[in-house]
Amino acid sequence: MSDTRNVPVLADSVRTTAHGVEILDRRVYPFERRWVHCATMEDVAVAIEQMVTQSSGPLFATTAGMTLAAREARNAAPGDAAGRLRAAGRRLIATRPTNNHIRDAVHAILSATVDGPLAEAPGEELVAAVAKAAAEHDAGYRSGAEALGRYAAELLEDGARVLTHCWGDAYLIGAVRAAEEMGKRLEFVCTETRPYLQGARLTAATLVEMGYRPTVITDGMVPAALADGLADVALVASDRVTMDGHVVNKVGTLAVALAAQAFGVPFYVLSHAPDPLSPGIEDVEIEHRDGDEVLRVLGTRSAAEGARGYYPAFDATPPHLVTRIVTAHGAFEPARVSDHFRSSTDLDNEEQPAR
């Protein structure tokens, strides 16, 4: 069945070609379908920094960027090529610090190549090996998203009305598809997710594409919507989950969690795996972006002149507000999410600490 389903536009929005990498510009989707051409690894890094792509996008952009970096080092001496690949990895990791996908993708590719068996490989061989490692990492991510999607769908009742925040991308698509395969019909209420409006644009557009008719609310309406009984469950993705069960996700997630607690609504979080390099919340760097991004909507000034903006891109939800963290290995109480690594499944290999 999964072979015959259409792939949502956003599920295939980073594409490596012979000429570079094409990234769908999520800042304007779905109002425009504009692809940003990245000729070099540096172009990819800048695209990530500038929010051309987000959510699952930077992971795919990172593996694609490493592929370009290998091509750029094609004619370097073997040792030099390894150094250039590692530098490319550092450049990509520096783009956005909070989500651990970028770091993990870089380390997976380096471990499979220059930090592993191919430290002295000639350029052409490295190009092929990096492309292969990139494809494997992408595939592992996609299969992990499908796995956690199934665990998430098991938590949702038929007819559940699901409140989302921001854009859960592969995780959300995985959960929706799995629910469909289980014969469960869902409804969706999506926060618009200012300042970039990922909920109103990306989540809503993709759910429409998948055959739903989502209801959009502003970010401040979550408690009012729950008071009105508009949703039965909150379901969000995450940029990083700490080993002690803190959830770092798009700013506003904590507001959703507080409202869910106040109205007795389960709060479910989707995450490939907790991050072994983040024992606690103090190990996570919360990215603060330019405050001016808050003063505009879709490029148009929305705040009075003379005001300044403040833009923490993520917030941290403490474990006591989280009902379950759903990983590729199951649904865990937040205090026990580190048990993810004790679960034995065929996904274990890719879930190891990246270093």
Next chain:
Amino acid sequence: MSDTRNVPVLADSVRTTAHGVEILDRRVYPFERRWVHCATMEDVAVAIEQMVTQSSGPLFATTAGMTLAAREARNAAPGDAAGRLRAAGRRLIATRPTNNHIRDAVHAILSATVDGPLAEAPGEELVAAVAKAAAEHDAGYRSGAEALGRYAAELLEDGARVLTHCWGDAYLIGAVRAAEEMGKRLEFVCTETRPYLQGARLTAATLVEMGYRPTVITDGMVPAALADGLADVALVASDRVTMDGHVVNKVGTLAVALAAQAFGVPFYVLSHAPDPLSPGIEDVEIEHRDGDEVLRVLGTRSAAEGARGYYPAFDATPPHLVTRIVTAHGAFEPARVSDHFRSSTDLDNEEQPAR
């Protein structure tokens, strides 16, 4: 001192002239200074419905609209004029149901005129009497806002960083001016308040006009901002306060209250007086506006096609989340806000139940 201070633009944004009523269009302020001309009472009612003005604005628009209605009935027989004025009152009350200012303004004017001593007055006399009652009601509102502003300012420490939601209008201006007179310097963090962005536009613009440099955040950032220690106190106005201490205010207020509770920040509410006609929250009608208003920002589509919007214009904050309700008679614990009516001050007259 108060005589020499400039009046902020929004504090004088409904003006009755010989030709009708001019209302500053708050949907576009401060980006445009566009005044909507209302030639008739009906024009005023439509302007209120369409959000040309809001916060304190509908009160002033209502007294102005009643003034126009009296002019329109100038040549009617005395009994007919009274009926037309009462019908005008019903029309204005029907514009927006949640805030009790409109209802109270209509009843104050009717009580002073056709429902009181002037039931049979000829048209010209009624025009003058309605204009006088309108001016008195406006003045009473302004003096009440100044009084509650002083009580609010007493609660704020010098240097306090104040989190606002939506636009508190005369109440907020009153509090800021009173704090200045007490020598207290304040800072402000303003939620942008989607969908109409009253915080980013009206609150921020007026605070800039008054010499401050407010920080704007999106509505979802309130818990993150409090976690980061950005504000010491939350201060919001209210559209209605029930006698048992529920606070009805612009949607998103409850989200601010939940965040304030989570981070131990006092949550102060400004209200002329609790509403004697609302013993509990079940007595308040929460206006739901067209969901399409959520799908746009400043007139531009911001949500994907195929999505629908949901727009409860207000939410209800329960008493246990409120630290103090500051009225024209003092600062009350929410459970004791009905004591407002036991306080003896020179404002007692205008604080009586409207019917």
